[in-house]
Amino acid sequence: xxxxxxxxxxxxxxxxxxxxxxxxxxxxxxxxxxxxxxxxxxxxxxxxxxxxxxxxxxxxxxxxxxxxxxxxxxxxxxxxxxxxxxxxxxxxxxxxxxxxxxxxxxxxxxxxxxxxxxxxxxxxxxxxxxxxxxxxxxxxxxxxxxxxxxxxxxxxxxxxxxxxxxxxxxxxxxxxxxxxxxxxxxxxxxxxxxxxxxx
Amino acid sequence: xxxxxxxxxxxxxxxxxxxxxxxxxxxxxxxxxxxxxxxxxxxxxxxxxxxxxxxxxxxxxxxxxxxxxxxxxxxxxxxxxxxxxxxxxxxxxxxxxxxxxxxxxxxxxxxxxxxxxxxxxxxxxxxxxxxxxxxxxxxxxxxxxxxxxxxxxxxxxxxxxxxxxxxxxxxxxxxxxxxxxxxxxxxxxxxxxxxxxxx
DNA sequence: CTAAATACGAAACTCGTGTTGCGTAAATGT
DNA sequence: ACATTTACGCAACACGAGTTTCGTATTTAG
Numbered sequence: 001x002x003x004x005x006x007x008x009x010x011x012x013x014x015x016x017x018x019x020x021x022x023x024x025x026x027x028x029x030x031x032x033x034x035x036x037x038x039x040x041x042x043x044x045x046x047x048x049x050x051x052x053x054x055x056x057x058x059x060x061x062x063x064x065x066x067x068x069x070x071x072x073x074x075x076x077x078x079x080x081x082x083x084x085x086x087x088x089x090x091x092x093x094x095x096x097x098x099x100x101x102x103x104x105x106x107x108x109x110x111x112x113x114x115x116x117x118x119x120x121x122x123x124x125x126x127x128x129x130x131x132x133x134x135x136x137x138x139x140x141x142x143x144x145x146x147x148x149x150x151x152x153x154x155x156x157x158x159x160x161x162x163x164x165x166x167x168x169x170x171x172x173x174x175x176x177x178x179x180x181x182x183x184x185x186x187x188x189x190x191x192x193x194x195x196x197x198x199x
Numbered sequence: 200x201x202x203x204x205x206x207x208x209x210x211x212x213x214x215x216x217x218x219x220x221x222x223x224x225x226x227x228x229x230x231x232x233x234x235x236x237x238x239x240x241x242x243x244x245x246x247x248x249x250x251x252x253x254x255x256x257x258x259x260x261x262x263x264x265x266x267x268x269x270x271x272x273x274x275x276x277x278x279x280x281x282x283x284x285x286x287x288x289x290x291x292x293x294x295x296x297x298x299x300x301x302x303x304x305x306x307x308x309x310x311x312x313x314x315x316x317x318x319x320x321x322x323x324x325x326x327x328x329x330x331x332x333x334x335x336x337x338x339x340x341x342x343x344x345x346x347x348x349x350x351x352x353x354x355x356x357x358x359x360x361x362x363x364x365x366x367x368x369x370x371x372x373x374x375x376x377x378x379x380x381x382x383x384x385x386x387x388x389x390x391x392x393x394x395x396x397x398x
Numbered sequence: 399c400t401a402a403a404t405a406c407g408a409a410a411c412t413c414g415t416g417t418t419g420c421g422t423a424a425a426t427g428t
Numbered sequence: 429a430c431a432t433t434t435a436c437g438c439a440a441c442a443c444g445a446g447t448t449t450c451g452t453a454t455t456t457a458g
Contacts, residue, residue: 012436033415106316115314162369196391204456205453207405
């Protein structure tokens with residue numbers, strides 16, 4: 001069941017993604033020019049647009065290749081497991097934030113990707129599926145700790161994970177504050193131990 | 200100390216912002232065309248660019264006018280106070296999300312504004328100051344509840360507020376899930392009560 | 399009244415994204 | 429072989445953001 005016409009040149013994808021990655025990580029999202037990518041990849045612009053219909057789609061493809069979806073580690077200690085997985089999320093966010101040689105509090109490429117998902121339904125749908133999968137893994141991790149008796153029985157696992165991951169994204173995208181392992185530890189402590197005086 | 204030359208026509212700001220607001224709320228961010236705004240406002244494009252140097256700046260000005268910064272209410276019951284203030288944040292997010300007649304899980308204009316803050320340092324700086332003020336109000340609210348003895352003494356107020364606000368932004372910008380008062384209540388319950396089995 | 403300073407308006411311009419039309423290349427089915 | 433289908437490359441194009449140039453209008457300083 002090979003398709004009818006001339007097959008696509010598989011080298012095109014590789015060369016374009018490589019050139020685009022070089023540009024986006026050197027000059028940032030605004031410095032990523034489609035014409036320049038096409039030229040550096042030695043490919044016609046029309047060929048490029050056949051694969052990625054907009055600059056946003058191309059940028060998402062570039063970043064997606066580099067975010068090797070991190071494996072979830074599980075030691076059996078929920079505190080350590082949560083810190084570890086949040087730290088991996090934070091690392092991925094920091095990589096995107098730093099693209100383009102940026103330093104300050106700006107969200108960098110991470111902010112552009114949020115807009116890309118808001119602009120194009122297909123990108124948004126794809127991203128939400130990925131996030132849903134990651135959320136499900138985190139929730140499952142929490143549920144298993146609850147089954148072991150580490151966590152309280154009436155816990156809201158979905159909300160708990162939103163609180164943890166959400167705080168990281170909030171700082172990177174909104175307030176511009178740094179996120180690192182130390183922050184992940186504060187976060188997990190606060191969420192697990194609660195804030196009410198002892199009941 | 201009036202400045203030297205011809206004074207600016209104050210009607211220009213009003214007419215431009217009104218025209219831009221109409222366009223952005225009817226057609227969304229992509230449907231906001233500078234040429235069209237200038238035409239509908241009866242103003243030359245150069246005049247418009249003298250006030251707002253980019254489309255992003257204009258869009259931020261439009262949205263900023265509509266987000267009458269909500270007053271913080273305080274009843275003395277920290278649970279009710281947090282739910283109330285989170286609900287106001289959620290309402291503002293939902294307004295931005297719905298601009299342009301959008302319905303689905305997309306972040307809508309909210310996503311574009313995140314990117315605008317990432318692209319332009321001055322917008323980012325302005326936004327971060329606003330967020331810092333709002334965070335400070337939330338943290339102060341929490342601190343007063345702690346002083347009253349409602350909350351535990353060793354609590355991390357900064358992280359607690361990140362958890363609450365962050366979960367809202369996470370759902371709107373990232374996972375696309377809805378945020379409403381019911382969710383705010385789940386959120387506050389989870390954060391206040393913690394997740395560990397009783398210590 | 400005159401000069402300097404600033405604002406407004408109109409038109410032409412640059413630049414980047416994305417599209418279109420057309421000629422050519424490489425595969426399949428009969 | 430030959431028609432069909434799809435991919436590639438090239439050039440021209442449409443469109444919107446943002447800039448530049450220049451003429452005109454309105455204000456203050458002297």
